[in-house]
Amino acid sequence: MSASLSYSKTTDWRLPRLRRGALAVWRRNALVWRKLMGASILINFGEPFVYLLGLGFGLGHFIGDMAGMPYLTFLASGLVASSAMNTASFEAMYSVYTRMVPQRTYDAMLATPLDVDDIAAGEMLWSASKGLISSSSILIVSVLLGAVTEWTALWAVPVLWLVGLCFAGPALVMSALSPSYEFFSYYFTLVVTPMFIFSGVFYPIATLPAMLQAAVQILPLTHAIALIRPLVSGQPVTQVALHLAVLCAYALVCYYIAVVLIRRRLIV
Amino acid sequence: MTTSNTALDYVIDAAALSKAYAGHAVVKEMDLKVPYGGCFGLLGPNGAGKTTTLKMILGQSPPSAGRLQVFGLEMPQATRIVRTSIGVVPQTDNLDPDFTVAENLQIYGNYFGLTKSELAPRIHRLLDLVELRERAGTRISKLSGGMMRRLSIARALINDPELVVLDEPTTGLDPQVRHRIWTRLRELKQAGKTLLLTTHYMEEAERLCDKLVVMDQGIIIAEGTPQQLIRDCVPDDVFEVHGDAQRVNSLLSVVENLRLEAVGDTTYCYTSDAARVVRVLEAAVDVSYLHRHANLEDVFLTLTGRDLRE
Numbered sequence A: 001m002s003a004s005l006s007y008s009k010t011t012d013w014r015l016p017r018l019r020r021g022a023l024a025v026w027r028r029n030a031l032v033w034r035k036l037m038g039a040s041i042l043i044n045f046g047e048p049f050v051y052l053l054g055l056g057f058g059l060g061h062f063i064g065d066m067a068g069m070p071y072l073t074f075l076a077s078g079l080v081a082s083s084a085m086n087t088a089s090f091e092a093m094y095s096v097y098t099r100m101v102p103q104r105t106y107d108a109m110l111a112t113p114l115d116v117d118d119i120a121a122g123e124m125l126w127s128a129s130k131g132l133i134s135s136s137s138i139l140i141v142s143v144l145l146g147a148v149t150e151w152t153a154l155w156a157v158p159v160l161w162l163v164g165l166c167f168a169g170p171a172l173v174m175s176a177l178s179p180s181y182e183f184f185s186y187y188f189t190l191v192v193t194p195m196f197i198f199s200g201v202f203y204p205i206a207t208l209p210a211m212l213q214a215a216v217q218i219l220p221l222t223h224a225i226a227l228i229r230p231l232v233s234g235q236p237v238t239q240v241a242l243h244l245a246v247l248c249a250y251a252l253v254c255y256y257i258a259v260v261l262i263r264r265r266l267i268v
Numbered sequence B: 001m002t003t004s005n006t007a008l009d010y011v012i013d014a015a016a017l018s019k020a021y022a023g024h025a026v027v028k029e030m031d032l033k034v035p036y037g038g039c040f041g042l043l044g045p046n047g048a049g050k051t052t053t054l055k056m057i058l059g060q061s062p063p064s065a066g067r068l069q070v071f072g073l074e075m076p077q078a079t080r081i082v083r084t085s086i087g088v089v090p091q092t093d094n095l096d097p098d099f100t101v102a103e104n105l106q107i108y109g110n111y112f113g114l115t116k117s118e119l120a121p122r123i124h125r126l127l128d129l130v131e132l133r134e135r136a137g138t139r140i141s142k143l144s145g146g147m148m149r150r151l152s153i154a155r156a157l158i159n160d161p162e163l164v165v166l167d168e169p170t171t172g173l174d175p176q177v178r179h180r181i182w183t184r185l186r187e188l189k190q191a192g193k194t195l196l197l198t199t200h201y202m203e204e205a206e207r208l209c210d211k212l213v214v215m216d217q218g219i220i221i222a223e224g225t226p227q228q229l230i231r232d233c234v235p236d237d238v239f240e241v242h243g244d245a246q247r248v249n250s251l252l253s254v255v256e257n258l259r260l261e262a263v264g265d266t267t268y269c270y271t272s273d274a275a276r277v278v279r280v281l282e283a284a285v286d287v288s289y290l291h292r293h294a295n296l297e298d299v300f301l302t303l304t305g306r307d308l309r310e
């Protein structure tokens, strides 16, 4: 590299490198979470209880079975996946932004051997971990309510972690671009909520008009549910490679974009 | 990694180092050599480019042009290696509000890849050093400004750095805290660390810095030891004369080799003929004055002017 001339106005497009430093970032967040664990566990278990009891039993009474399983099981498997989405998205936006801007946590990290690659990777790993914590809570509640009885549901756990990574990626890109917290409500309203409604949480996507069915195939939540639901309900899983590939692609591509954008924001 | 000759002599070696933001140059072709050991001062008014220079040294800001070596390593490529041996006290505290005092040191040490067992004795020692032992379990939001600053200093030492970079370490602190911090910094110097300090307090620079540069608008306009600068840039004596500026002007017009600067109702008179000025001023009944030796502040104001910045 030639004496770093006129380096500043151009964007640093270099591919990020994964290093152990990401774990130090993950660990920092895990330690903060541990301090506040009591309150967050209550929310993690309380909310799905309300959802599953209210919607699952209430609607389930009228609906009966859906897609070859009790509605409670159908809904529980959808909520497990969407909870990983919601929690990971929330963490990678509101919490990341808090650390990046008002709290200046990243400025402090950037005076140590950590660089943006490590910070972004650590935050994604952590957001996915939080997604896993909340979605596993729903899974446990579902077992307690008798909605989930199959051992294959354990396979959902590693997949849910990947689902978390997949949604942490785009959320991190939003954080990197965001001028303020308000920005994130647009993302939730325009991206997360439509996915929640259209990707098959509440009903099979096969009931959608053909056009919409094709469209929802680009949404990661559709693929997450396509993996999670059969695992949770004990049905055969199809097109595993495709679904995993879509989830990985969202995670990796967005990680790269987020690193480039955060570099541009912090290394000025 | 190959190192050139100069690399071994200087912690920081910058040649024609420049930084521009959106076409606006804030550091202009700076040549800077910081030797190992002692305290090196970077002085300048607000907006002079001090923080920007430090950020380039830390690899937090890529230079727009020029060359920069830290520990003999090329920046910004060597950023990660360089940062393992630097401690930073940033201009604005960025302690982690989610943790206590001791936890802040622990977490920060983890960023350097240090383990719990390596960190335990260091944290102990550093908390004693900055007199925060009793506050080990206190949350950051409960600390006073001075305590936060001291914790920032402790945090900057967690990796046992060779170079400690301090960006306006005592700005906004009361005199007691400031003096206490100066004592700590002198101890660090004695321990063989190199300090790189920015400040706009001349008293601080005069007490701590072995060598310094004065910068203004991105350019180094003077450099040397504090004594050299005082000797070379201003006459030996300063009179701060209170009274009508025109009156003072006409009074002192009889004395040669003197420079007058009026600021409100005070006229600063720089001279190497103190005896003569004393005689003139003593004879006048309508003015009062303060006679003192020239100091670094006079150098600073002479070089950078009295206009307000930012």
Ligand SMILES: Nc1ncnc2c1ncn2[C@@H]1O[C@H](COP(=O)(O)OP(=O)(O)O)[C@@H](O)[C@H]1O
Pocket: A268, B021, B026, B044, B045, B046, B047, B048, B049, B050, B051, B052, B053
């Ligand atoms: N990120 C940035 N973008 C644009 N201008 C900047 C940025 N950072 C600093 N500047 C400008 O660069 C100049 C030097 O700033 P700085 O290095 O912070 O000065 P100092 O630390 O000496 O007060 C100032 O005019 C400041 O406004």
Ligand SMILES: [Mg+2]
Pocket: B050, B051, B052, B091, B167
């Ligand atoms: Mg500054």
